[in-house]
Amino acid sequence: MISRWVSLLAVRAAARGALRLLRLAAGAALIIVAAPVSVVAAASVTAAWLRGWPPGRLYRAALCCLPMIAVWLAATAITASSWRAVAEAPYLAWLAMWHRGAAGSYASAAAVIAPAAIPLGLLAGGLAWSYRIRSMETGSGGLSPGSAVTFDLRQWRHQVRSARARISAPGSVPLTTPNGAVVAGAVIRAVNHQPGRIASIPYQRMRSHQVVIGTTGTGKTTLLLRLWAGFMATALRRHAAGQGRPPLLVVLDCKGGADARRIADRARRVLREAGARSTAIWPDEASLSLWALPPRQLTTTLLDLIEHGTGAAAYYADVMEAVVALAVEAPCGPPASSAEFLARLDPGWLNLAYAADGHDGDLTLVRSAARQFGDIALRFRTLFRRLGPGLDGPGGFGDADAWYCILEGTAEISVAEGQARALVDLLASYAAGHSGGGRQAREILLAVDEFSAVSRRLPIWQLYERARSLGLAVQVTSQSWQGLAADEDERYRIAASADGGIWLLRTPHPEPVTGLAGSRKLVDTTRRLLGVPVWGHQGTSRIRQAPVADPALIRSLDVGQVAYIYRGGVTFVQVKRLVGSPAALPGAVSPAAPMTGLPAADQLARGPLNGRSADGQSRKAPRRPLPDAGEFLDEAFGPEAGP
Amino acid sequence: MYGVQLDQLAAVLGVSEPRARAAAARWRARQHAESARLGPGAAWIWLTRAGLASCGLPYAPAPPALSRLAHIRAVIAVRLALESAAGYRAAGAYWRSERRLRARLGGRVGLREHLPDGEVHWPDDAPVPWAGECWAIEAELTRKTVSRTAAIMLEMLNRTGDYGCPAADVQVPSRPPRHARVLYLCSPAARPTVARARRALGGAAARIEIRPLPPGAAMEPAAGAGP
Numbered sequence: 001m002i003s004r005w006v007s008l009l010a011v012r013a014a015a016r017g018a019l020r021l022l023r024l025a026a027g028a029a030l031i032i033v034a035a036p037v038s039v040v041a042a043a044s045v046t047a048a049w050l051r052g053w054p055p056g057r058l059y060r061a062a063l064c065c066l067p068m069i070a071v072w073l074a075a076t077a078i079t080a081s082s083w084r085a086v087a088e089a090p091y092l093a094w095l096a097m098w099h100r101g102a103a104g105s106y107a108s109a110a111a112v113i114a115p116a117a118i119p120l121g122l123l124a125g126g127l128a129w130s131y132r133i134r135s136m137e138t139g140s141g142g143l144s145p146g147s148a149v150t151f152d153l154r155q156w157r158h159q160v161r162s163a164r165a166r167i168s169a170p171g172s173v174p175l176t177t178p179n180g181a182v183v184a185g186a187v188i189r190a191v192n193h194q195p196g197r198i199a200s201i202p203y204q205r206m207r208s209h210q211v212v213i214g215t216t217g218t219g220k221t222t223l224l225l226r227l228w229a230g231f232m233a234t235a236l237r238r239h240a241a242g243q244g245r246p247p248l249l250v251v252l253d254c255k256g257g258a259d260a261r262r263i264a265d266r267a268r269r270v271l272r273e274a275g276a277r278s279t280a281i282w283p284d285e286a287s288l289s290l291w292a293l294p295p296r297q298l299t300t301t302l303l304d305l306i307e308h309g310t311g312a313a314a315y316y317a318d319v320m321e322a323v324v325a326l327a328v329e330a331p332c333g334p335p336a337s338s339a340e341f342l343a344r345l346d347p348g349w350l351n352l353a354y355a356a357d358g359h360d361g362d363l364t365l366v367r368s369a370a371r372q373f374g375d376i377a378l379r380f381r382t383l384f385r386r387l388g389p390g391l392d393g394p395g396g397f398g399d400a401d402a403w404y405c406i407l408e409g410t411a412e413i414s415v416a417e418g419q420a421r422a423l424v425d426l427l428a429s430y431a432a433g434h435s436g437g438g439r440q441a442r443e444i445l446l447a448v449d450e451f452s453a454v455s456r457r458l459p460i461w462q463l464y465e466r467a468r469s470l471g472l473a474v475q476v477t478s479q480s481w482q483g484l485a486a487d488e489d490e491r492y493r494i495a496a497s498a499d500g501g502i503w504l505l506r507t508p509h510p511e512p513v514t515g516l517a518g519s520r521k522l523v524d525t526t527r528r529l530l531g532v533p534v535w536g537h538q539g540t541s542r543i544r545q546a547p548v549a550d551p552a553l554i555r556s557l558d559v560g561q562v563a564y565i566y567r568g569g570v571t572f573v574q575v576k577r578l579v580g581s582p583a584a585l586p587g588a589v590s591p592a593a594p595m596t597g598l599p600a601a602d603q604l605a606r607g608p609l610n611g612r613s614a615d616g617q618s619r620k621a622p623r624r625p626l627p628d629a630g631e632f633l634d635e636a637f638g639p640e641a642g643p
Numbered sequence: 644m645y646g647v648q649l650d651q652l653a654a655v656l657g658v659s660e661p662r663a664r665a666a667a668a669r670w671r672a673r674q675h676a677e678s679a680r681l682g683p684g685a686a687w688i689w690l691t692r693a694g695l696a697s698c699g700l701p702y703a704p705a706p707p708a709l710s711r712l713a714h715i716r717a718v719i720a721v722r723l724a725l726e727s728a729a730g731y732r733a734a735g736a737y738w739r740s741e742r743r744l745r746a747r748l749g750g751r752v753g754l755r756e757h758l759p760d761g762e763v764h765w766p767d768d769a770p771v772p773w774a775g776e777c778w779a780i781e782a783e784l785t786r787k788t789v790s791r792t793a794a795i796m797l798e799m800l801n802r803t804g805d806y807g808c809p810a811a812d813v814q815v816p817s818r819p820p821r822h823a824r825v826l827y828l829c830s831p832a833a834r835p836t837v838a839r840a841r842r843a844l845g846g847a848a849a850r851i852e853i854r855p856l857p858p859g860a861a862m863e864p865a866a867g868a869g870p
Contacts, residue, residue, distance in 0.1 A: 170656050170666045171675070174697040178674060233699045275699035626824060626850060627772030636728040637721075637828060637854035 036097065036113045040121020041128060048129045052159030052188075054195045055133065058126030065119035072115035090116045138541070140525040143533035156189065160558070163188045163574035166197065173198055173576040175226075175233050175274065182206055182230030184223065185575040188561065191548050192520060192569030199564065199573040203238070205500040206231045206445065209464065211484070212477040213513060214505025219560040221263055223503060223575045224447065224477065228267065229274035232402065235443050236275040248442035249276075249402040250427055254416060254450045256408035264404040270578045276401035282423075283390025284406065286399075290391040290422055291341075293429050295334045299325045301425045302341075305383055305418045319372050320379075322365055326350055331359070338384040338392050345377040386415050391422050397430045398442070409453040420454040424463060431470040447475040452485050460485050461493050473500065481512050501566035510554040517565045519545040644719055644740055646689035646707035649678075650859075651719050660685075670694060682712045684863035702746050713862045717782040718760045720860035721828045725763065734769035738762070747807035756813075757795050758806065759825070776823035782856065783833035792840035799825050800847050824850040830861070 031038045044058050076089045085092075093113050100109035135141030136151045163186035167173050176182055181200035190196075206227065214220040228249055235247030251267065253260040261284070268279040280286035293301060302324050308317040327344035328334050330353040335341040343349060347370045354362040384392070397403060405423055407416040431444055446467060451460055460476065467474045476494060478484045484491045495502060495516055504513050524544045528536035549563055549570040557563070557572075564571045633640075647655065653663035667688045670676035675694030681687045692704040707715050722738055725731050739762040748756075759779035767775045779799045783792075802821045804812035812818075827837050834853065841851045 169669075170658070171670050171673075174673070174675065175699065176697055178693050178697075229699070233696065236699070236701075237696045273699050275701060629771075629773050629824070629852065632728065632730045632771070633826070633852055633854050635730065636724050637857055640853055640855075 034120075036110070036117035037121045037124055040118055041125035044122050044125030045129050045132075048125070049155075050158060051162045052155050052157075053129075053162075054190075055126045055130035056195060058122050058129060062119045062122035062126060065115075065122065068115050069119060138523045138525040140527060140539070140541075145529060156553070159188045159572075160561070160574065162186075167574055167576040175578070176200075176230050176237075180234045180238065182227060182234060183576070184226055184230075184562070184564070185560075185573045188572040188574055190569070190571045193566070193571045199571055201501065201564070201566075203231075203234045205566075206234070207443065207473045208500035209467070209473060209498050210475045210500035210503065211495055211498040211513075212475065212503040212505075213479070213481060213484070213507055213510075214503075214562070215479050215507055217559065218505040218507075218557070219562070219575055220477065220479075220505055221266070222560060222577050223505070223562055224449075224475075225263075225267055225270050226575060226578050227475070228402075228445070228447065229270045229578055231445050232271055232276050233274040245441050245443045247401065248397060248444045250397065250423075250444065250446045251402070251404045252407060252420060252423060252446070252448045252451060253404065254407045254409035254420065254448065254454045256406050256410055256412075256416065260406045264406060267402070267404050271402050273578070278400040279402040279404060280395075280400040282403055282405040283388055286403075287390050287393055287395045288397070288423070288426055289393025289395055290426065291334065291336050291338075291393060292396055293425065295329045297425060297429055298334060299328045301422055302328070302380070304421055304425075305387075306379055307414075316372070316375075319369050320376050323369050323373065323376050326354070326362060326366060330354070331356065336393075338380075342377055342381055342384070345373055345380065347373055383418070386412075387418055387422070388415075391419070397427060407454055409450060413454065416454045417456050420451070424466075427472070428466055428470055431472055444470075444472045445475060446472050447477065449477040450479065450483060451476060452478065452483055455486070459490070461490050464494060464497060475500075480507055481509050501564055504549070504554055504563040504565060505561070506555065506557040506559075508555065510549070510551045513565065514547055514549040514551045514554060517547065517549040517570050518568045520548050522546045644722075645705070645711070645715055645742055646687045647719055648687055648716060649685035651716070651723065652688055654723055677706065679706070681707065681709060682862060687712070702742055713784055714760075714782065716862050717784055717828070717830075717856055717860040718780075720857050721780060721782050722761060724857035730771055731763075734771045734774065735766050736769065737764045737766070739764060744806040747805070757798050759799060759822075762822075763826075773823065777821055779822040779825045781825060781827045782860070783827055783829045783837055784856075785830070786833045786836040789836055789839045789843060792836055793843045796825060796840055796844060796851055797847070800844075800850055822850075824852055827851065827853045828856045828860075829853060830856055 044061070047053070048055070048058055073086050073089060077083065077086045080086070093116055097109045097113040100106075100112060132141065136148045139148050142148055142151065166186040173185060174183055177198075177200050180203045182203060183198050183200045185199055187196055187199045210227075212220060212224065214223075228251070232247055232249060235244060238244035239246045249271070253263065261281075264281045264284075268281065271279050282288060290301065291298065299321070303317075303321055306320065308314075308320075323345065327341060327350065330344065330350070332353055335344055344353070347366055350366045351363065354366065405419075407419050407423075409416040409420075427444070427446065431442075433441065448460075448463070451463070455463070464474055466472075476484065476498075481491060484494050491512070495513060502513055502516065504510055521543050522545075523541050525539055525541045527539040530536050548568060549565055553572075554563055560575045560577070562573050562575055564573055649663055649667065650660060652667065653660045656663055656666060658666070667676060667678055667686075670688070671678060673693075674691055675697055676688050676690050678686050678688040687707055689706050690698065690700070690704065695702055695704055718741070722740075725736075726738070741758050741760050744758050744762065748758075760782050761780040763778040763780060765771060765774050765776050765778075769775075781795075781799075787795075799822050800820060801814050803815045803818040804821065827841075829837050834855070837853055841848045841853065844851065
């Protein structure tokens with residue numbers, strides 16, 4: 001009985017082996033018979049593996065071959081004048097290929113079968129590559145249990161290599177696409193997004209709120225400069241075509257220091273290349289006028305800039321508000337500078353200003369608060385000294401295409417808080433069109449970097465809400481999730497309302513953001529391992545939820561790589577660095593430039609005004625003998641020939 | 644620049660000519676550039692409206708004018724020669740092209756206003772003795788009259804305002820001149836005239852530099868145009 005059972009097992013094993021051999025032989029025969037298709041398929045799969053292409057790219061390549069097939073079949077139909085010949089054409093080409101190959105005419109054989117073999121090979125390659133990826137994703141492929149992980153890591157490396165090669169080719173990654181989308185760089189990998197060669201976002205998303213998170217040295221500035229330049233170029237083009245308003249980019253760099261000034265210089269150069277005529281750097285080279293605010297808003301802003309106590313101190317806050325309102329809303333008009341405002345904080349001045357009939361109430365107020373005037377003036381004098389001349393004008397946001405505002409949030413937090421508050425109020429007022437002057441409306445992008453450091457007096461969610469109501473797009477940048485806002489609710493509120501997407505660079509704690517990208521359904525397959533590399537035929541499959549944006553991948557991103565999360569999908573991008581030309585020296589005042597006392601637009605674009613002539617020109621007067629440039633010219637052009 | 648020949652494009656990009664051709668083909672495929680064989684030598688490439696917009700350049704798109712091909716090539720050769728000089732790179736000097744100057748004028752080029760072929764701006768903090776200067780660049784291929792050349796030289800030397808400035812600022816005696824010096828790059832044919840014009844200027848002649856055009860500035864002679 002036992003021997004019969006053993007022999008039965010042996011027969012079954014032999015039959016299984018024979019069946020497997022038969023299958024292998026049939027597969028090998030098919031590959032040989034369809035050799036041209038097999039060669040193209042193998043080549044395409046190899047190329048896709050090496051370059052990290054998705055299968056769709058091979059399908060598209062096959063689709064692109066359709067005109068070739070059409071021409072080939074049409075030519076066959078015309079020469080043979082028969083539909084039957086058209087139907088037989090692939091078979092006849094296959095026969096001819098073998099005959100010519102046997103005759104040693106390999107080039108001719110390849111040419112005769114190419115119209116049929118190339119698209120079919122690409123299609124077969126696409127299917128095979130798709131099968132391979134799917135089997136690895138589900139865990140049902142590979143020789144060892146760790147094959148799927150190794151495959152994914154290797155594909156990531158291949159995709160990164162391809163993306164880097166793509167951005168290094170001259171002209172391959174433009175700043176914007178012909179339809180106005182802003183190009184960030186080359187696509188490394190896309191999940192739940194349409195895969196493409198270059199990563200571009202429609203202009204409309206630049207007009208929505210965005211969030212950028214990435215630690216120092218991960219390429220955040222490079223990404224931001226690219227986005228700003230893209231916004232500027234597209235907006236200018238749309239404006240030129242009559243499709244939109246002129247752009248205004250306002251950057252609040254809340255860190256300050258020398259680093260901020262270097263970035264400001266880079267921003268100015270890339271923005272100029274993008275078409276911006278002028279980039280003002282506040283407060284180093286340009287100033288804004290707080291006094292351009294409407295009187296009521298000016299009163300509120302001035303009061304907000306002063307620290308108030310609580311409890312009994314509320315009495316003094318009320319007195320201060322009354323006095324400031326009297327000084328700002330005097331019948332002769334609001335003050336035009338801090339000096340004028342301070343001069344008004346005087347009972348004598350206010351008594352004279354409100355001496356006319358109908359101001360009895362105001363005069364009573366002046367008299368009752370007379371004892372506080374000295375203290376109030378002292379506080380504002382101290383405030384203006386700390387704020388510096390940057391907010392004392394002249395100038396307004398309308399005077400330049402871009403403003404780079406440097407707030408010393410690291411060195412002088414309280415000053416930066418006040419400045420941030422004032423700048424946001426000024427911008428809001430400008431956007432609302434109430435800042436006077438009847439300026440043309442602009443498409444405004446407000447980019448705030450590490451705003452949470454200076455947002456004590458203006459919570460960032462309030463900035464978001466105000467911006468939304470005014471039609472401003474806000475781009476919030478932070479070094480970490482925690483840096484977005486003070487508390488978790490606020491952070492989620494900011495991230496969740498980023499309609500324009502979230503840019504995530506390498507960061508140690510990406511989970512809260514990747515969680516916003518959601519999850520996707522993946523098939524998880526288990527197999528029975530009989531011994532490497534032999535797998536059993538038994539296993540189970542189940543559907544599991546996997547994060548769309550893999551936090552581990554985010555943590556391992558290299559410099560210049562970013563994950564763009566939008567609508568439940570993520571695109572990993574290799575950012576193309578923008579290089580601006582060296583700064584040009586300033587030119588003269590353009591007749592069209594606004595004469596607000598602010599340096600002319602082109603002057604602002606090209607450098608500080610220190611030591612320059614009145615028209616903003618930095619050229620040295622050649623009163624002294626000209627330095628000898630002969631050696632340099634000899635090097636560049638050779639020596640001057642004799643007469 | 645208005646356009647560039649393929650060999651000069653290769654020099655600009657620092658790649659071989661086939662790679663430059665491939666890059667140009669890609670730009671053409673994206674409709675960012677156009678190319679054509681406008682004259683003898685390599686094909687010319689110029690930016691289309693979309694290409695100019697992508698680069699953020701506010702210029703009117705147009706192919707290089709046939710009558711100016713030789714001049715455009717010479718100016719590009721001058722720019723390349725300057726930019727390849729170590730002193731230029733180290734100083735971070737900046738070339739402002741005639742096209743940019745013309746764009747600043749916004750179609751208000753006066754009949755009497757002469758535009759240089761380019762300007763070189765040397766930043767204030769450049770490590771060269773002439774830091775902060777602005778040079779006007781003139782490429783001379785053909786000889787003009789001495790008086791005409793001297794008049795152009797004087798105009799450039801006396802100019803105080805930027806191109807596009809109000810007419811009242813173009814020449815203001817109390818202000819420093821815009822161009823600290825004017826650099827003439829001359830073909831052998833044009834050099835004697837330029838030299839004579841410089842001598843005619845007297846004291847201001849010290850601010851005029853004359854040098855030969857760099858190699859490669861001349862266009863390839865047309866086929867059959869030999870002696």
